[in-house]
Amino acid sequence: TQLLEQSPQFLSIQEGENLTVYCNSSSVFSSLQWYRQEPGEGPVLLVTVVTGGEVKKLKRLTFQFGDARKDSSLHITAAQPGDTGLYLCAPQLADNYGQNFVFGPGTRLSVLP
Amino acid sequence: NAGVTQTPKFRVLKTGQSMTLLCAQDMNHEYMYWYRQDPGMGLRLIHYSVGEGTTAKGEVPDGYNVSRLKKQNFLLGLESAAPSQTSVYFCASTLAGDLEQFFGPGTRLTVL
Numbered sequence: 001t002q003l004l005e006q007s008p009q010f011l012s013i014q015e016g017e018n019l020t021v022y023c024n025s026s027s028v029f030s031s032l033q034w035y036r037q038e039p040g041e042g043p044v045l046l047v048t049v050v051t052g053g054e055v056k057k058l059k060r061l062t063f064q065f066g067d068a069r070k071d072s073s074l075h076i077t078a079a080q081p082g083d084t085g086l087y088l089c090a091p092q093l094a095d096n097y098g099q100n101f102v103f104g105p106g107t108r109l110s111v112l113p
Numbered sequence: 114n115a116g117v118t119q120t121p122k123f124r125v126l127k128t129g130q131s132m133t134l135l136c137a138q139d140m141n142h143e144y145m146y147w148y149r150q151d152p153g154m155g156l157r158l159i160h161y162s163v164g165e166g167t168t169a170k171g172e173v174p175d176g177y178n179v180s181r182l183k184k185q186n187f188l189l190g191l192e193s194a195a196p197s198q199t200s201v202y203f204c205a206s207t208l209a210g211d212l213e214q215f216f217g218p219g220t221r222l223t224v225l
Contacts, residue, residue, distance in 0.1 A: 009153070033212060042117070042203050042216025043156070088155060092212065101146070101214065102172075103156040 006089060006104040014112050016078050021107040023089030024071045030092050032072050034063055037086040037106075046074075079111045114139050117217035119204050125223045126194045134189040134220050136204030143209040145187040146171075147179060149200040150219075156203065162187055163209070194224045 005024045013019055023032070031050045035043035047056050049065035049072060056063045060083075062075040072091075076083055089104045120135040136145065144163050148156040148171075158171030162181040176198060178190045187206075191198060201221050205214040 006155075031212060040218070042205070042218055043214075044216070045213045048212050090214075101158060103148075105153055105155040 004089070004091065004102060004104045006087075006107050008107060009105070010108050010110075012110040012112065013079055015080055017111075018075070018077050019079060019109070020073055020075045021087055021109070022071065022073050023091075023104055025091065027070065027091075027093065029069050032065060032069075032089060032091040034072070034074055035088045035090060035103075037088060038084075043086075043088055076109075079109075081111045081113050084109060084111050116140065117204055117206055117215050119202075119217035119220050121220060122218070123221050125225065126191075127225050128195060130194050131190070131192050132194065132222075133191075134202055134204075134222075136187045136189070136206075136217060138185055138204075138206040138215070140206065140208075140215065141184070142206035142215070143184070144207045145181065146205045146207075146214065147177070147187065147189045148203045148205065149173065149198075150203060151200050159189065159202075194222075196224045198222065199224045 007022050033048045034046045036046055037043040047063045052069045053067045054065045060077045064073050086106045086108050088106045090101050117138045146161040147159040150156050157173050159177050160171050160179040162168045165184045168179045180188045201219050203219050204217040207214050
């Protein structure tokens with residue numbers, strides 16, 4: 001089983017600040033997804049990255065897949081209280097049967113007004 | 114469309130009791146999954162199904178059984194609940210070959 005790490009584990013910032021969270025592993029992935037989970041709800045997909053070095057933007061969120069496809073980052077510009085939640089990365093291995101998803105432990109973000 | 118629904122939302126069991134969690138989806142998805150979520154450990158896959166009548170073990174299958182008799186339903190059973198099974202359980206579904214998982218709202222289970 002690959003070791004999947006997310007950092008930081010917790011992050012509390014003021015509204016308007018920028019932040020970056022990371023997802024790292026020693027394994028190479030065929031693709032990687034980022035989900036956001038709000039309290040009392042299930043995770044919701046934000047983005048899927050597939051190509052090494054790929055950068056995707058979703059409004060104030062910028063996602064990057066590492067060149068070697070072993071890591072990814074999520075950068076939020078001018079964070080807002082609505083960004084509060086648990087951010088989970090979920091990579092897929094090329095040889096996974098049945099799309100056997102693995103999730104990282106998550107980064108819990110709190111944006112204070 | 115309701116998406117993915119889970120029943121019940123909350124449940125308290127005593128050690129040794131049994132129960133079944135129901136997951137239903139109305140999106141005609143082929144694949145369905147059961148996860149448990151514990152603090153600091155993210156989501157861990159219990160069992161999954163790639164089609165009606167088929168199931169497979171995930172990362173943490175011990176103490177759980179599943180059934181997929183109908184395409185739209187995926188049942189998770191606990192035959193003899195243990196305190197270690199206290200957790201929040203999430204069901205998810207995807208189209209075959211697609212990467213986006215759609216999650217239900219979760220079931221919070223406490224085993225005393």
